[in-house]
Amino acid sequence: MRTLVRVEEVVRETPSMVTLRFSYPAPALPGQFVMVWVPGDDEVPMSLSYREDGSPKGITVKVMGSTSRHLTELKVGDRIGIRGPYGNHFPLDGNRVLVVGGGSGTAALAPAAEAAHARGARVDVALGAVTAAELLFRDRLRRIAGDLQVSTDDGSEGHHGFVTALVGPMLASARYDAVWTCGPEIMMSKVMAAAKPLSVPVFGSMERIMKCAINLCDACSLGPYHVCADGPVFTHVQLEGLEDFGRYKRSMAGLRIPV
Amino acid sequence: MRTLVRVEEVVRETPSMVTLRFSYPAPALPGQFVMVWVPGDDEVPMSLSYREDGSPKGITVKVMGSTSRHLTELKVGDRIGIRGPYGNHFPLDGNRVLVVGGGSGTAALAPAAEAAHARGARVDVALGAVTAAELLFRDRLRRIAGDLQVSTDDGSEGHHGFVTALVGPMLASARYDAVWTCGPEIMMSKVMAAAKPLSVPVFGSMERIMKCAINLCDACSLGPYHVCADGPVFTHVQLEGLEDFGRYKRSMAGLRIPV
Amino acid sequence: MDRLSTEVAGVRFRNPFLLASGIWGETGAALARAHRDGAGGVVTKSIGSATREGYPNPTVEQLGSWGLLNAMGLPNPGMEHYAAEIALARKEGATVVGSIFGGDAKEFATLARAMEQTGVVALELNLSCPHAKGYGSEIGRDPAIVTEVVRAVKQAVRLPVWAKLTPNTHDIGALAEAAEQAGADAISAINTVRGLAIDPETMRPVLAHGFGGLSGPAIKPIGLACVWQIYDRVKVPIVGIGGISTPEDAFEYLIAGASAVEVGTALSAGGDALFGTLSAGLERLLEHHGFSTLAEAVGASHRVR
């Protein structure tokens, strides 16, 4: 049930991130992820950063450790194994949506933003990164965004500071049906805090260790949830109730460790 | 893959034959057979004597040994296991067909005759049995037959003698597209001999030991054929080429023994 | 729902559907969720002495809808850290069976004592994991070692002890007898069946560990055969495991001789709703067959004439 695909295109997005495009026929909803096997190496979860039927699907990989590095070094023609897509997805409704992406988190958000735009919703985007060169999908999102604002930790582009600083003013400027976010948990929890007084629902995409990805092994435990099946997208209501959110994750051994 | 069904109706057809009706949804073509399991006893092949969608299917059992006896003693509400239908079927074409049935062989022929009649073909029938009371489906076939002729070995009804004696004159009286037959092999080979000079194709339904019924075990071997998958219906061309036809069959152990 | 309640070696479960070891059981929250979903009891992930990451990914390979191959490699936080997970599950009312694995009788006994402290209702000894080096079926395949391990654990604890056996043997009945004679209070059967998947394109074994354990519908006939054989050989109750995904599957295990069953792989497709569906369906089946208690159904297939 693992499909071996050929890498059809390799795009260096930022100094630390690379997109791999490949044909994989299974339909996918925005926000779903796949398990990516590097033959002879590990298998890791990756959001589909391109998911449209008909065009090659894609993942956008940020170098974290050995497997993600291995992925970013692949060439056109190399083969990877794909299974999935797994998990739930960002909502398919909302007339005006604020998308808040931090770092590689934008990989999961871009297809969701595009899908919303395609069905006529207005999509505003707040995009954050360490530095200007690491801003993922800025041009891709600019094409569809009503308003696109940018922040960098080092001030090399846009607001000097964290992306969360953009969110408050944007939320105040218009009535949003929802906020969709993906990035570091601390960032997502700040986005929720900003949205709370305005009662705008927030949907955040979570990461935990994935092994089976099919709701069996418990590796992806997040409170009572399994991120692979109940997530990766959770509502602020679900997340706020969780002792672990923003604080703890599970190690490969299931040990509870700080995020 | 075995479906347990309730016997819905029991009809005593003749002193030695009983029809059991039951609901079994799988579609079946005329001439196909099912494997009938008597829980706690054996499992035996039986032609579907009723096969229409929507109405209960049926088998018509002649007492041969212990399992067939057991079947004829079942009551409404008793359960039997059914799998199938298996095998090929009588042709679905021909404008004028001669049906030649001997003994319980008529069980396989009746639904084929009805199907031909239903699609507008003219069906003539030659029906033979040991004695009048053992003539299977005489009334059922009379309803659809253009011409129905009967023979009994003891002369208690119709022609006194074998059914094969009816076949020559009937074949001579009109131009048939095909002859369909089921009964003792010696009878079927005589039918073929009668049809040969007129070049009328003959289709005969064969019996051999059935165990798997799914083209694996070789119990139903008939020359290079497996009756469960290549048959039970064979053409005269196939049968005439077989050393075993009318002469040898296989025992439960696969030993070649006289028919 | 009383018709569904069952007893395994003195422990009562509200229904016979237990969460199988290694499924959802690495955390207390997941155990508690299975309890809320309607599991009759929950068996923990197999816990060892030390924190263990397990094998690298790929750890699972799905084979159609009829089978799953896994080589998790017994990841677990280690006994010391896991106690808190059990406490959480117990607080939410779950009936918890503690599964442990070890390299020898002594390690099993030590773990058993620690597990007993957590308040579990019974111990399940994983004598059978087919893909852990030095552990698992290396222990469970030999009646003499089964005897040794079970005896050591029985001496160490007062809790009922379930010996979980491997199907990767020519005579699971002999293993069951060995376990019973050593004092096991129940037999769990079966664990996964040793298997391998190879990717024809890369020509590599798919699972990082190479060999894995087969579970799901494909092993139901194997598990049923094992339970039937064990029922003929021992008097202690049997917990039936392997490929159960429908009420009929469970019923077949019960009439083959099981007093309870564990459900694993089917939870992937079945999710939260499965325990409820299984209980409702089994209740109807028991009624249909005129069994007023589950106990009457246990082994009934052996008595049909």
Place this chain on the structure above:
Amino acid sequence: MDRLSTEVAGVRFRNPFLLASGIWGETGAALARAHRDGAGGVVTKSIGSATREGYPNPTVEQLGSWGLLNAMGLPNPGMEHYAAEIALARKEGATVVGSIFGGDAKEFATLARAMEQTGVVALELNLSCPHAKGYGSEIGRDPAIVTEVVRAVKQAVRLPVWAKLTPNTHDIGALAEAAEQAGADAISAINTVRGLAIDPETMRPVLAHGFGGLSGPAIKPIGLACVWQIYDRVKVPIVGIGGISTPEDAFEYLIAGASAVEVGTALSAGGDALFGTLSAGLERLLEHHGFSTLAEAVGASHRVR
């Protein structure tokens, strides 16, 4: 088609797809048909000393499309009568491997001598039928008895001897080693896996014999694991069996270590066309992977780095 030809212990087959024992092989006509259909070779039904009817029906139970349970009970005409069937198959050009089963080493040796007279190219010893009382896995599960049987047969005949092993064991590698040391020229693996099906409505085992042997896709991962293990333990060639229904399945067996494969259950659905499809597909796979001979592919998965 030369790329597909393979050698097993000195015997060349035009392609590696052999008809598995017990499938279509009770009669010479069916063996000949498999040859005409494109089988690389045909293995006979397992033949014993006496005429044997086998078990009563039901003898098979289909489990979805992924598995089959059978308990034929080794029906066969007996060696004396079967010789004529082999003669017929040979006359039509089939490369015939004779399968035999017996109750002890002496019976095997006697049968082997008789089988050798028929002109088969090799003998396959069915040491592994899991459902014949006093025969089958009662013999095949014990390395000592495997040694005894293989040695006796080797002393009796000059033909290459293939030992067909049971997966119902904890260590098929040990059985293979025993067979090799006793002189076996090849190892066939696997036979069916012990299983049971119960009808929940009547509460009876479905097969008249009770236990049966599982075959088909469900056992492919089990067979692959066995072949892999055996390849690591012995030098003699391996004939891979179990759940092969596609060219990819066969290719996986080859790269796991098999020099040829046998095809059984898949012929039910695949019929006459299957052998041709398998050969054509495997030819493409070998080419795709750059193997100019089949021999290069054998065990290739062990060598991937």
